[in-house]
Amino acid sequence: xxxxxxxxxxxxxxxxxxxxxxxxxxxxxxxxxxxxxxxxxxxxxxxxxxxxxxxxxxxxxxxxxxxxxxxxxxxxxxxxxxxxxxxxxxxxxxxxxxxxxxxxxxxxxxxxxxxxxxxxxxxxxxxxxxxxxxxxxxxxxxxxxxxxxxxxxxxxxxxxxxxxxxxxxxxxxxx
Amino acid sequence: xxxxxxxxxxxxxxxxxxxxxxxxxxxxxxxxxxxxxxxxxxxxxxxxxxxxxxxxxxxxxxxxxxxxxxxxxxxxxxxxxxxxxxxxxxxxxxxxxxxxxxxxxxxxxxxxxxxxxxxxxxxxxxxxxxxxxxxxxxxxxxxxxxxxxxxxxxxxxxxxxxxxxxxxxxxxxxxxxxxxxxxxxxxxxxxxxxxxxxxxxxxxxxxxxxxxxxxxxxxxxxxxxxxxxxxxxxxxxxxxxxxxxxxxxxxxxxxxxxxxxxxxxxxxxxxxxxxxxxxxxxxxxxxxxxxxxxxxxxxxxxxxxxxxxxxxxxxxxxxxxxxxxxxxxxxxxxxxxxxxxxxxxxxxxxxxxxxxxxxxxxxxxxxxxxxxxxxxxxxxxxxxxxxxxxxxxxxxxxxxxx
Numbered sequence: 018x019x020x021x022x023x024x025x026x027x028x029x030x031x032x033x034x035x036x037x038x039x040x041x042x043x044x045x046x047x048x049x050x051x052x053x054x055x056x057x058x059x060x061x062x063x064x065x066x067x068x069x070x071x072x073x074x075x076x077x078x079x080x081x082x083x084x085x086x087x088x089x090x091x092x093x094x095x096x097x098x099x100x101x102x103x104x105x106x107x108x109x110x111x112x113x114x115x116x117x118x119x120x121x122x123x124x125x126x127x128x129x130x131x132x133x134x135x136x137x138x139x140x141x142x143x144x145x146x147x148x149x150x151x152x153x154x155x156x157x158x159x160x161x162x163x164x165x166x167x168x169x170x171x172x173x174x175x176x177x178x179x180x181x182x183x184x185x186x187x188x189x190x191x192x
Numbered sequence: 193x194x195x196x197x198x199x200x201x202x203x204x205x206x207x208x209x210x211x212x213x214x215x216x217x218x219x220x221x222x223x224x225x226x227x228x229x230x231x232x233x234x235x236x237x238x239x240x241x242x243x244x245x246x247x248x249x250x251x252x253x254x255x256x257x258x259x260x261x262x263x264x265x266x267x268x269x270x271x272x273x274x275x276x277x278x279x280x281x282x283x284x285x286x287x288x289x290x291x292x293x294x295x296x297x298x299x300x301x302x303x304x305x306x307x308x309x310x311x312x313x314x315x316x317x318x319x320x321x322x323x324x325x326x327x328x329x330x331x332x333x334x335x336x337x338x339x340x341x342x343x344x345x346x347x348x349x350x351x352x353x354x355x356x357x358x359x360x361x362x363x364x365x366x367x368x369x370x371x372x373x374x375x376x377x378x379x380x381x382x383x384x385x386x387x388x389x390x391x392x393x394x395x396x397x398x399x400x401x402x403x404x405x406x407x408x409x410x411x412x413x414x415x416x417x418x419x420x421x422x423x424x425x426x427x428x429x430x431x432x433x434x435x436x437x438x439x440x441x442x443x444x445x446x447x448x449x450x451x452x453x454x455x456x457x458x459x460x461x462x463x464x465x466x467x468x469x470x471x472x473x474x475x476x477x478x479x480x481x482x483x484x485x486x487x488x489x490x491x492x493x494x495x496x497x498x499x500x501x502x503x504x505x506x507x508x509x510x511x512x513x514x515x516x517x518x519x520x521x522x523x524x525x526x527x528x529x530x531x532x533x534x535x536x537x538x539x540x541x542x543x544x545x546x547x548x549x550x551x552x553x554x555x556x557x558x559x560x561x562x563x564x565x566x567x568x569x570x571x572x573x574x575x576x577x578x579x580x581x582x583x584x585x586x587x588x589x590x591x592x593x594x
Binding site for chain 2: 101113124131142145151170178
């Protein structure tokens with residue numbers, strides 16, 4: 018593989034970071050493990066760059082490698098590290114790979130749906146994600162029970178998911 | 193009626209805990225049973241986890257990778273520079289040899305001392321070249337030098353017009369600000385290169401003001417500098433942060449210095465502190481070479497080259513070579529790609545945000561800024577903002593004095 022092809026691979030890896038992150042996120046129990054595992058996936062993609070045929074579907078190639086890498090890694094960790102069992106992992110990987118094909122459209126739909134959220138709900142989402150606060154800390158600063166706050170956030174996300182599906186349906190792209 | 197929640201409620205609760213907190217082994221086993229039993233549950237969980245990912249990216253902390261890109265790009269450039277260095281003739285290598293023959297810092301590995309006799313020949317050749325240059329300079333037409341200054345003055349006046357000019361920026365540097373990113377290990381090069389690959393940087397400038405747009409794929413970030421040398425930067429469409437001049441950590445300060453383009457001041461300083469001469473001109477452009485007089489240290493400029501449009505007197509291309517203290521040499525080229533009416537609002541962070549937005553600053557949520565950076569880029573991003581105890585008011589003294 019020559020220098021320009023390698024540069025192309027690097028660009029493609031960069032372009033697909035969000036999808037790769039989403040894929041990893043769907044398979045790990047602890048969100049704090051995502052970055053480490055994504056890093057390992059990136060390294061493997063880079064090491065296997067010579068195997069990619071320029072002009073073919075990069076995501077098809079990369080997602081297969083990512084799937085193998087992530088599942089293999091999680092299998093090795095075993096139960097002591099809180100991972101889904103193999104059967105569930107395989108099933109989730111299938112669902113995730115399909116959903117990730119529409120990630121960009123989901124992102125656009127999310128932007129629209131966030132604007133539709135009532136201000137108090139949007140503030141909670143901002144608080145949760147903008148400052149990266151843990152639920153307990155958020156609950157403390159809001160003076161609310163953590164369980165209640167968790168439930169509220171879940172409902173907001175349910176509303177966002179319904180809105181996103183509605184947007185995709187409007188586009189005639191029901192998934 | 194029992195106190196047990198309905199299965200669907202329990203599933204929702206487990207998903208909620210997985211997304212926001214974490215699960216105990218017992219809860220994980222319970223969730224697995226739900227997932228094995230019903231494919232709709234698997235789809236539901238996947239939807240929530242993907243939404244969590246998107247929210248992290250869109251709302252939470254849209255990655256500041258573009259800024260990291262700037263630092264990480266020194267990795268391949270460093271290799272290129274080292275490679276070029278190795279190809280240089282021995283005479284040039286000797287320029288960094290101290291009188292005692294020890295090598296100076298920053299020299300590539302593999303450098304070897306040059307034999308004394310060969311060095312003597314090199315010095316003689318250098319002296320002869322200097323003599324020749326001095327002879328030629330002495331014979332130069334003074335009017336040519338004067339014309340160079342007139343052209344730069346015309347460019348300053350043109351740039352003061354209420355027109356915004358957009359410059360594409362290209363940087364080649366050998367920064368010493370982020371040594372951990374200069375590693376040549378596969379993992380480092382894979383991640384750093386991947387981050388930098390699709391980046392494009394544009395500087396919008398009008399008069400003495402500027403802001404920077406960084407593009408990576410479909411994402412955009414904007415940043416600029418306040419009058420006091422502080423840096424504002426947008427973090428996604430609804431948040432921005434301000435880092436005061438005395439809070440700038442070395443990597444962020446380096447980036448800010450590298451891309452700053454206070455064109456009016458810069459050209460004025462060229463006129464005041466530098467020797468200007470015309471060279472290699474084409475039919476459409478004047479080319480001015482800029483050589484600082486020894487007493488000017490403000491901009492840390494080693495040399496510059498200005499291409500000015502003959503007809504419009506607009507700066508079409510500007511290349512600046514700098515040697516920033518403790519940050520190594522860099523060459524930045526600004527190439528004009530567009531002229532358009534200026535949008536005043538864009539020269540402040542608020543002009544790039546969508547309501548409702550939040551502005552994080554030292555006075556409001558100071559720690560959130562660092563947390564945001566560290567959360568997304570790892571512990572080294574903590575250096576982008578100095579710790580409260582180490583920040584010393586500088587009044588922007590660390591900024592390049594354009």
